Amino acid sequence: VELVNGTKPNEGRVEIIRNGIRGTVCDDDWNNEDASVICNRLGFPGAISSPGKAFYGVSNEDNDILMDNVQCKGTETTLQSCVHDTSHDCAASEAASVVCKPNQGIFGSMILQLYYRLRGNSLASNAGRIEVFRDGRWGLVCDDEWDIQDASVACKQLGFKHAAKRDTSDVDYGSGSGNILLSDVECFGNETSLNECEKSPWRQHSCQSFEAVGVDCRVEKETIVELVNGTKPNEGRVEIIRNGIRGTVCDDDWNNEDASVICNRLGFPRGGKAVNKAHFGEGSGIIWLDNVACSGVEDSIDDCRPYWGIHDCDHNEDAGVICLEGSLPGIHVQNCQLFWIAQRLF
Template sequence: ELRLFNLVVQLRLVNSLNRCAGRVEVLHNQQWGTVCDDGWDLKDAGVVCRQLGCGTALSAPRGARFGQGSDRVWLDEVNCAGTEAALSDCKTRPWGDNDCTHKEDAGVVCSDSGISEVAQIRLVNGSSRCAGRVEVLPNQQWGTVCDDNWDLQDAGVVCRQLGCGTALSAPGGARFGRGSDHIWLDEVHCAGTEAALSDCRAEPWGASNCDHGEDAGVVCSEVAQLRLVNGPSRCAGRVEVLHNQQWGTVCDDSWDLQDAGVVCRQLGCGTALSAPGGARFGRGSDHIWLDDVNCAGTEVALSDCRARPWGESNCTHGQDAGVVCSELCVIHSEIMPVWPAPSSGLQVSV
């Protein structure tokens, strides 16, 4: 009975809304200290939750997500099997032996905390729930994520957490509009295998040097945000993008082979043969969503490229951009270099 009592008082979760979520602290030699996040995972967090009578582990946030401690870092390289009765039963380095700073303090969110990890993240201002500006919900208030170091690995964790497949792109620069509340996360660095964004390394909640012009976004694979229409195949035609549930066109200002190449790669259509402008594949009739597109050529998706904000343009549909990709078609054993040619109508012999 005495041992069980000591196990409970030797462990606590702090700096959160309740006792079942927070920074992990352990008591050793009459002094509270933290746990380093090296190797910290859901199995380790699960032992903590069970020891505290807080149910199961929802996440094992790293990178001082619940703030930095100020005393000793007592444990490092914790490696629980998951069946231990207490964190002190898990394999670790000796007490106090570590190479960590408090920026690596480990945290836990348990099921009895009343926090739902899935409900803590959403994508807004996109074409569907699987594309948009990333927003997270700590402390009952939605806020954004800064795009510093934001990449496909981070976006992939978001897509998986939301059940939206894999990540197609990780656009920054407030591509899905600027948020208006807190910027909750900065310097996110996911390994790519985490169950939730809150498990990834990042600056502590609310600590950032960003503005909303740097809000991060995500486009997941379960969103068909791009198509080529009015051409001879799905790999050639007028470029159309889906935004706010509505298809629209792209202006040909600065439109070139690098931009077209990104489109072809995103659609699985090979490389770009040409980037015709001037509504070569007919005029669209809805919004002109993108203008002054300027891709480096290495982007995964058109939404990753630099451009004016969505819907902001000085164009007409007479300037709708088009693309001809290398996997368009084969005619008389030769891939047509430009489709259609500038001086001819659209003709296909079968």
């Protein structure tokens, strides 16, 4: 799924590529539930609107209309999962579009109206194929001349605090579906944007899509976890301090495996119980995480494939934990340790 012809990456005409064929979606029955499925699939936290009537223009290409009468509930993970017809009675002027809620966490920084994102890696949000948004479409960066200095600049531009972990010019994150937009990038490493680096003119290259380059950005585990508003140090609302900003966790998909990772991190190795619906009161500020998917054996919530800042929640859904007692609080969270010491001293 791609959004085409918008002025920003969170908006545009919906185009889908199925069995190698690119096409559009007819706007019959098109609504915000359908748009939300598209937006969530693309990494945005929901839809703002669902324009029809080829709001973002009629395709200049000889595209087929691949779907009609789409009827999503809004909870599906793909548009294909929704009720729809593969035949249609539509014209190109009825192409469906979406405007998604913007999310800076996915796209990092905007420099001179250029957006960058990572794709092609479902296991980590800090690594993947680098794509650039220009002239209404997402495109690729060729690996010609690509090295660790270029990757480090890309990581900084994507919002990661640290440089790239390694040179990924030989790592395959997939070819994507866009055209090559950048090639022969040569950075010194101290630039703040790929735009400042030497490179070939836009769209001038001698590359194939399989030469699309990726990055693997270094993520230091600076996440601090605390339990707040409990009556004992082994329970409370989960609050995360990341890059100096305190926030909460949404309870969507929150379960005992997620709670156990929190508890183990805090020095309660027997695991814990997940509690939902702001059981320990509502927090405030940013909601850092949603749909946490830990297996229960991770050392930190950082290892549970988090996508920071992406959610569709309110604070009445703040997650909490009740850790199983039977061991001393560990060294990871100062609040628990000081509480225990104070009990023993006084």
